[in-house]
Amino acid sequence: MEACEKYKEVATNNSLPICEGYVGVQKVKVVRDTGCSSAAVRTSLVSDDQMTGKPIQCRAAVAWEAGKPLSIETIEVAPPKRREVRIKLVATGVCHSDLHMKNGIKSGITCADANFPCILGHEGAGVVESVGEEVTNVKPGDHVFPLFLPTCGECTTCLRHDNNICTGIEDTQARGLMPDGTSRFTCKGKVIHHFSGTSTFSEYTVLPDIAVVK
Numbered sequence: 001m002e003a004c005e006k007y008k009e010v011a012t013n014n015s016l017p018i019c020e021g022y023v024g025v026q027k028v029k030v031v032r033d034t035g036c037s038s039a040a041v042r043t044s045l046v047s048d049d050q051m052t053g054k055p056i057q058c059r060a061a062v063a064w065e066a067g068k069p070l071s072i073e074t075i076e077v078a079p080p081k082r083r084e085v086r087i088k089l090v091a092t093g094v095c096h097s098d099l100h101m102k103n104g105i106k107s108g109i110t111c112a113d114a115n116f117p118c119i120l121g122h123e124g125a126g127v128v129e130s131v132g133e134e135v136t137n138v139k140p141g142d143h144v145f146p147l148f149l150p151t152c153g154e155c156t157t158c159l160r161h162d163n164n165i166c167t168g169i170e171d172t173q174a175r176g177l178m179p180d181g182t183s184r185f186t187c188k189g190k191v192i193h194h195f196s197g198t199s200t201f202s203e204y205t206v207l208p209d210i211a212v213v214k
């Protein structure tokens with residue numbers, strides 16, 4: 001448990017202050033009964049319901065520009081919009097494609113190239129934190145994989161029998177944006193792009209619903 005100054009008083013309980021703050025990325029409530037130096041009295045995890053529809057602050061490895069080391073930053077992850085899913089990553093892999101992007105080496109595949117600044121990472125696993133309107137394939141609490149090759153089921157390539165390289169969102173994915181043409185990530189007031197439609201080098205990420213599978 002961290003020092004009390006990090007917590008903000010939000011209520012009282014039998015005249016004891018209740019404070020809200022973060023331990024790592026997990027939001028907690030703390031009832032203090034012996035003053036500010038001992039916050040570790042009673043904690044209760046704040047349910048995901050209280051984060052639903054709100055931005056989440058968490059850590060991510062941000063690639064500010066090609067050829068520079070990744071930088072661990074506190075970022076803001078906006079809530080999922082229509083047909084989008086916000087997940088809490090529990091694991092991520094580091095693939096050579098991520099290393100190539102960090103080093104500024106193009107893949108030659110437009111939708112797999114990075115648009116800086118961005119959050120790299122395209123291999124991961126996580127738990128659905130919240131979903132936007134009209135999402136029917138997953139619900140909060142589901143364990144899911146992010147897909148850098150989604151399946152929209154509607155584009156010409158999805159409808160072919162000899163091809164599964166979905167092109168449904170490739171234009172926006174290539175620009176490091178969600179299908180509506182905007183990003184869900186900001187850091188220090190700057191828009192941070194998605195990468196490969198996944199951005200798994202973050203504690204939370206937002207994906208189109210066609211890019212998660214459980």
Ligand SMILES: [Zn+2]
Pocket residue numbers: 095096097122123
């Ligand atoms: Zn890979």
Ligand SMILES: [Zn+2]
Pocket residue numbers: 150151152153154155156157158165166167168
């Ligand atoms: Zn498709």
